[in-house]
Amino acid sequence: MRAAVLHAGGAVRTVSRGTPPPTAGEVLLRVTLAGICGTDLELARGYKANAQVGCVLGHEFVGVVARLPPPPPAAAAAAAADAADADAATAADGGAAAAAAEAAAAVDACPPLGTRVVAEINCVTAADAAAAAADADGGGADGGAATPAGRAHHPRRTVVGIGGRDGAWATYVSVPVANVHAVPAGLPDAVAVAVEPLAAATAAAAVVADAAPPTGAAVAVLGAGRLGVLVALALRAALPPGGTEGRTPVTVLVRSPAGSPRTARAAGVLRRAGIPLAPVGGGPYAAVVDCTGGPDGVATALSLVRPTGVVVVKSTYAPPPPPPAAAGGGAAGAAAAPAAAAAPAGGLSAAALVDLVVREVRLVGSRCGNFGVALAAAAAAPAGWLDGWVSATFDLEDAAAAVAAAAAPGALKALATTGFFRLVDHGVDDGAVGALLRAAAPFFDQPAAAKAAAAVAGMAVSRGYEQSPQHRAYAAAVAAGAEPTAAAAARAAHPEPAAREGILTERFCCGPSAAAADLFFHPNVWPPPPGGGAPHLRPPMTAVYDAMAAAADGVLRLLAAAAGAPADYFVDRSRHGHSNLQVAHYPSQPVAPPAGLARVKAHADSSTVTLLWRVAGGDAETAARGGLQLLPRHRAAAATADGDGAGAGDGTGDGDGLGHGDGGAGWVDVPPAAPGELLVNVGAGLARWTGGAWPATRHRVVNPVAGAPARRLSVAFFHKPDVRARVDAAELLVYGGLPPLAGGAGGQVPARHAPVTYGEGVSRVGVLHRLRHLPADEAAARYHRFVASGDVADLEGGEGGGASRDARTSA
Ligand SMILES: O=C(O)CCC(=O)C(=O)O
Numbered sequence: 067m068r069a070a071v072l073h074a075g076g077a078v079r080t081v082s083r084g085t086p087p088p089t090a091g092e093v094l095l096r097v098t099l100a101g102i103c104g105t106d107l108e109l110a111r112g113y114k115a116n117a118q119v120g121c122v123l124g125h126e127f128v129g130v131v132a133r134l135p136p137p138p139p140a141a142a143a144a145a146a147a148d149a150a151d152a153d154a155a156t157a158a159d160g161g162a163a164a165a166a167a168e169a170a171a172a173v174d175a176c177p178p179l180g181t182r183v184v185a186e187i188n189c190v191t192a193a194d195a196a197a198a199a200a201d202a203d204g205g206g207a208d209g210g211a212a213t214p215a216g217r218a219h220h221p222r223r224t225v226v227g228i229g230g231r232d233g234a235w236a237t238y239v240s241v242p243v244a245n246v247h248a249v250p251a252g253l254p255d256a257v258a259v260a261v262e263p264l265a266a267a268t269a270a271a272a273v274v275a276d277a278a279p280p281t282g283a284a285v286a287v288l289g290a291g292r293l294g295v296l297v298a299l300a301l302r303a304a305l306p307p308g309g310t311e312g313r314t315p316v317t318v319l320v321r322s323p324a325g326s327p328r329t330a331r332a333a334g335v336l337r338r339a340g341i342p343l344a345p346v347g348g349g350p351y352a353a354v355v356d357c358t359g360g361p362d363g364v365a366t367a368l369s370l371v372r373p374t375g376v377v378v379v380k381s382t383y384a385p386p387p388p389p390p391a392a393a394g395g396g397a398a399g400a401a402a403a404p405a406a407a408a409a410p411a412g413g414l415s416a417a418a419l420v421d422l423v424v425r426e427v428r429l430v431g432s433r434c435g436n437f438g439v440a441l442a443a444a445a446a447a448p449a450g451w452l453d454g455w456v457s458a459t460f461d462l463e464d465a466a467a468a469v470a471a472a473a474a475p476g477a478l479k480a481l482a483t484t485g486f487f488r489l490v491d492h493g494v495d496d497g498a499v500g501a502l503l504r505a506a507a508p509f510f511d512q513p514a515a516a517k518a519a520a521a522v523a524g525m526a527v528s529r530g531y532e533q534s535p536q537h538r539a540y541a542a543a544v545a546a547g548a549e550p551t552a553a554a555a556a557r558a559a560h561p562e563p564a565a566r567e568g569i570l571t572e573r574f575c576c577g578p579s580a581a582a583a584d585l586f587f588h589p590n591v592w593p594p595p596p597g598g599g600a601p602h603l604r605p606p607m608t609a610v611y612d613a614m615a616a617a618a619d620g621v622l623r624l625l626a627a628a629a630g631a632p633a634d635y636f637v638d639r640s641r642h643g644h645s646n647l648q649v650a651h652y653p654s655q656p657v658a659p660p661a662g663l664a665r666v667k668a669h670a671d672s673s674t675v676t677l678l679w680r681v682a683g684g685d686a687e688t689a690a691r692g693g694l695q696l697l698p699r700h701r702a703a704a705a706t707a708d709g710d711g712a713g714a715g716d717g718t719g720d721g722d723g724l725g726h727g728d729g730g731a732g733w734v735d736v737p738p739a740a741p742g743e744l745l746v747n748v749g750a751g752l753a754r755w756t757g758g759a760w761p762a763t764r765h766r767v768v769n770p771v772a773g774a775p776a777r778r779l780s781v782a783f784f785h786k787p788d789v790r791a792r793v794d795a796a797e798l799l800v801y802g803g804l805p806p807l808a809g810g811a812g813g814q815v816p817a818r819h820a821p822v823t824y825g826e827g828v829s830r831v832g833v834l835h836r837l838r839h840l841p842a843d844e845a846a847a848r849y850h851r852f853v854a855s856g857d858v859a860d861l862e863g864g865e866g867g868g869a870s871r872d873a874r875t876s877a
Pocket residue numbers: 650666671678693694716717718765766767780781782
């Protein structure tokens with residue numbers, strides 16, 4: 067089977083695993099849907115070494131009974147019968163007998179094959195219960211293993227997907243029969259998957275209901291995370307009707323109701339239930355349930371509750387670190403004591419505790435709940451009450467992306483500020499990139515004429531060998547002997563052929579290798595190997611292209627989910643895309659180029675996203691070696707003008723780029739690459755698609771300080787969707803994960819956000835080659851008709867032909 071396993075350090079990877087073996091007392095479930103919760107994210111952040119490393123994650127799930135529990139072995143069954151007759155001689159005998167009895171009971175109690183079930187997460191096997199009984203000073207206590215509440219606090223429990231037991235992010239999961247509950251017909255998986263947190267929510271609501279708030283008194287929930295929403299819904303169901311509207315008023319309180327995308331989603335679910343979302347305040351309330359998940363929630367809740375009211379605390383969080391001990395031996399304890407007294411319980415002051423006593427407020431902790439109650443509540447709820455609960459669905463193979471997307475509100479903040487972020491665990495093998503560089507370096511070390519034979523004449527197509535016109539002019543001047551004698555001598559002595567020739571930046575690019583792509587886009591150009599046993603460029607180039615394309619799809623699924631859209635929103639629009647892969651070579655610079663001529667001038671990419679591989683640590687000495695810099699948008703205003711601000715089309719370095727040290731205001735060095743890391747940046751395509759919420763941040767590659775040993779290679783994948791993909795911010799923003807479009811007068815979509823096709827409005831580079839005589843939309847329509855039909859007549863309007871296959875030139 068396949069399973070998403072937690073690795074040390076927090077990475078989640080989908081791997082092959084054996085299906086769990088038949089185990090006495092346990093039923094095998096085929097997982098149909100599993101959720102991600104805050105606990106999972108905490109495990110996947112790798113904050114602490116824990117019992118789940120090496121195990122499968124996932125504890126919120128729905129499954130189907132796939133294999134019944136095995137019957138107890140005959141001998142064990144006989145022992146069980148004996149034990150029932152006589153007093154157990156030893157704890158071990160008792161354990162074996164209990165296990166056999168459990169196995170037999172499981173066979174009887176297990177729902178039939180194919181039954182849809184959910185399962186409680188705290189597991190105590192008969193052996194564990196017997197061992198606990200033996201631990202307990204002969205008292206015979208089994209820690210209450212027979213009941214869900216007893217299992218929740220059992221000293222020997224394991225916890226599905228959390229503590230020492232494989233979880234449900236897998237094809238199959240095995241759980242004790244005692245833990246499973248059949249899901250009522252008609253309850254969708256998307257609701258049943260929430261039964262575990264719903265059970266916890268109903269337990270909290272039950273505490274409030276038991277406290278019997280007086281008729282008409284209001285109650286509040288602090289926090290509109292997933293749990294806060296469920297607690298509010300559970301309160302609405304649990305509390306008796308009252309108040310002027312015939313109900314006990316329930317309000318969800320948040321710091322800023324208009325705040326995050328997550329709050330917006332919560333507001334949608336709550337609105338359907340008629341539960342208002344309001345800023346923290348109001349009250350006093352008869353009951354307050356703290357679902358903030360933070361240490362200051364309790365203090366806030368206590369400040370909002372009325373005398374004799376109840377505060378239910380649901381937040382769990384890593385305890386704050388102890389106050390730092392004051393310097394100086396014996397004084398340390400004394401110095402620390404006042405600080406501890408001021409905030410003994412994570413923000414709860416001594417004064418607040420005294421206040422709690424005086425006002426006779428009840429403070430109740432609440433964690434797990436009863437699945438039976440939760441299932442009944444879910445079945446009784448009005449249809450559609452949890453619509454919008456599942457924000458995105460991922461395939462098990464994409465578990466890592468799913469975790470990243472779930473962590474999105476924080477993790478993807480970088481998107482909105484710089485539009486750049488680092489990516490690890492992306493599946494692009496460092497070895498494959500290494501093989502590409504081993505083939506690319508000898509290609510670039512050839513004489514200029516050999517490389518020029520792999521160039522496409524006259525057009526920017528992002529295929530084959532390329533230099534920008536300005537760079538070509540500079541190299542021509544160097545070749546013509548334009549440099550002073552001393553400089554020419556330094557250059558002539560340089561070991562790198564490209565440095566001797568005055569090449570500042572050169573690239574080799576390829577596009578998709580599908581045959582259909584060749585018919586529309588400019589065909590790929592594959593030069594012969596340079597000889598001397600050097601490898602051919604094509605195999606490593608296409609291998610890295612494919613790996614980068616898969617990684618880009620993963621990133622785009624993550625970003626779609628972060629935007630609140632279906633995870634495949636961008637991928638579905640890129641099935642016949644025109645991405646390209648570029649190996650860039652920045653030779654050493656034995657002679658400093660003229661001011662204004664940089665390795666790559668300031669530009670934004672015309673991609674949706676660009677995935678950039680850099681030599682690990684290679685930009686550590688950026689100032690000396692010449693490396694990547696970016697201009698974050700909040701600093702852009704401070705920067706002096708440099709360039710026209712227009713996208714340069716995949717970083718094609720034409721124009722008046724800046725050398726190192728020029729126009730430095732606001733520009734920051736990109737930190738060095740860690741081993742195995744990709745740098746991802748938003749291009750003009752995604753910037754437009756998101757209405758500018760995620761900026762296409764300008765970046766450049768500066769020259770090294772003269773004389774520094776500074777050859778540099780990088781590998782960039784520019785993802786481009788279908789040329790006909792409609793880039794429509796208004797459509798994407800409907801999903802609610804991005805801020806609304808700014809700048810539209812009278813509700814109009816501003817012109818800069820008006821819908822366009824990608825090929826017409828964002829990037830024509832490398833496309834429309836064969837049909838370049840046609841308007842872009844017409845060309846795109848023909849291409850896609852052809853992709854669907856496979857009939858060349860659809861592409862050419864009946865003419866056939868194939869002249870463009872020979873469109874490469876020789877120097
Ligand atoms: O080589 C690099 O580090 C980045 C190049 C770049 O920005 C581009 O080619 O678009």
